Amino acid sequence: MLRVSDLHAKVEEQKILKGVDLEVNAGEVHAVMGPNGSGKSTLAQVLAGREDYDVTAGSLELDGDDLQEMAPEERAHAGLFLAFQYPVEIPGVGNSYFLKAALNAIRKARGEDELDAMDFLQLLRKRAELVDVDEALLRRPVNEGFSGGEKKRNEILQMAVLEPRLAVLDETDSGLDIDALKTVAAGVNALRSEDRAFVVITHYQRLLNYIVPDHVHVLLDGRIVRSGGSELALELEEKGYTGLTNGSSGD
């Protein structure tokens, strides 16, 4: 589904990604772990099509289509979704209005009928229940004045409504207490399916107790230095990133 090959990217002349390879198939959950500054969030933003991030070499393909040729909205139409590490507050734009506009834009791009207000509201209520989002949040402006946990849950709600084929979760666990973490994980697990894939980007192993990945990759200094099964996350937890680098670079 997703194929990232030898990806190099820079932000403001600083080289961040230095040759990332990643292949994700339908139905799989991949975890990308790494310390601060390793390039995790850059990878997420480059996948979503952020324009001030320069891809200098390598390729990104979704179902064989070159992502670099596609605008951010076209990537969303093709089924890509990024749960932001720092969801943006948008004063004046109602949360449910925004979600309806997004869902209908995607449906329209796919040649499907747009949902009317009633049908949309029904869908939204169901999904909000699934990820335990209070209906009051739906009536407020997007993320404005939301707590950290509410913002993250709102990201998962958007994912549940938009039903992407590939969801990238950028540090969705950061800043969450254990209850919120469980809710977010339950939401993700409810959406796991044979034709949907997830890339879960995280600093800590904790989230992976609740979202068990099929593959774990360790990103260090812009490269994936190790890949393995879910047991690799536990090894990381035990040894830390330094322990792992020492282990991989020598003895």
Place this chain on the structure above:
Amino acid sequence: MTIASGRSTAPYLDLYARRGGEPEVLRARRQEAIERFEAAGFPTGRDEEWRQTNLGSLLRAAPAAASRRPLQGGEAARFLYPDCPRMVFVNGRYAPEISSPPRQITAVALAEPGAGGDTEAVLEHLGAHASGRASCSADAGVHPFAALNTGLFEDGAAIVIPDGAVVEQPLQVLWLNAPAAPAAESGGDTPAVEVSFPRLLVIAGENSQASVIETFAAVDPKAGGYFVCPVSEFVCGAGSVLHHTRLQADATDAFHLGFQHAQLERSASFDSSSLAFGGGLVRNDTVGLLDGEGSHCTLDGLYVIDGSQFVDNHMRVEHRQPHTTSHQLYKGVLDGRARSVFNGRIYVHQAAQKTDAKQTNRNLLLSKSALANSNPQLEIFADDVRCTHGSTIGRLDEEALFYLRSRGIEREQAHAMLVYAFARELVEKASHEPLRQDLESRLLASLNGGGPR
């Protein structure tokens, strides 16, 4: 001989000399106003209050009295709110055939005062406030265009709300402009511009409550430019509540230099929203005089401009008595090479203890060539007051734009959503539903490059 050619007051004095006449009781007041205008002359760039308003293109044009033009059937309909009583003026003259003034209050056309019951009250107030005389703060000076209006208005609306009356439906006053097709000038290099002087006087009786909607529009926005020079006066009696909306949707090559003036007695409340979508050279001077203890005024505004439009809002709020409050919120959306000025002066007199004054001006620039100026000026002579002001000039939030697009929303739609979100509070405060819908569709149309309708 006039040296400063193009700035001469002579063509306007000539209009005065050739005017059609007026009721006897107005004559002295007119004469006084035109003399003040003549003495002051047109402001120049050296005049601090007019430094950022370039009047060159207006003063190069030769003013001509507005033509008389009957409306074709239905031409006014799209500007009218069906359930509101209304007074319609075309090129500054009352059009009784398409007007339906309200019954329970006095609403008369000024060219024929006496038709209603409160003629004396009308004439007592007319021009006493807004005619351009300097009010309390000595440096306010003469407002030449307000004086010009007093000297030259041909007609206007006077609305008297009796003490204790509560008028549910807003009254709409529609000022339509329909200049005649420009005549082929023979050999002259001076463009001619038709000028009209709308005049509104609202007297709100004690403990009365009412809403007035003023609409300025062009019958055909593409028919050519004109100069509209309106004055609106609001006399708010003790305990009265007056709502005012001023929708300016003139042709984009029109000149619009307006003056509005509200005077508030004890515990009166005046709430005015000024929404500007049209006009090429636009200046609005707004004065709020908090003359009675415990009075409150809200002066809000929105300007959405593009191309080479220029909009200048000059605000002056005077707190003259204790426990008075004023709130100002002006927002601007500027695209193309549009320019705006917001000049907000709050003057707190020594007697006005416990004043609470708040002023905010926010501007959103959508292009690199758009330019917004914001000048707050506080002059405070009382020691126990709360006065705050803030102004911002910013661009569209790229992070928010990316966020919306990453959810599948097309760039243009995401752009419009963010601009609408910025401006919506000023549209949504309109409580009359047809008005709110009209403002909303005008805002959306201007965001989609439709320009004013």
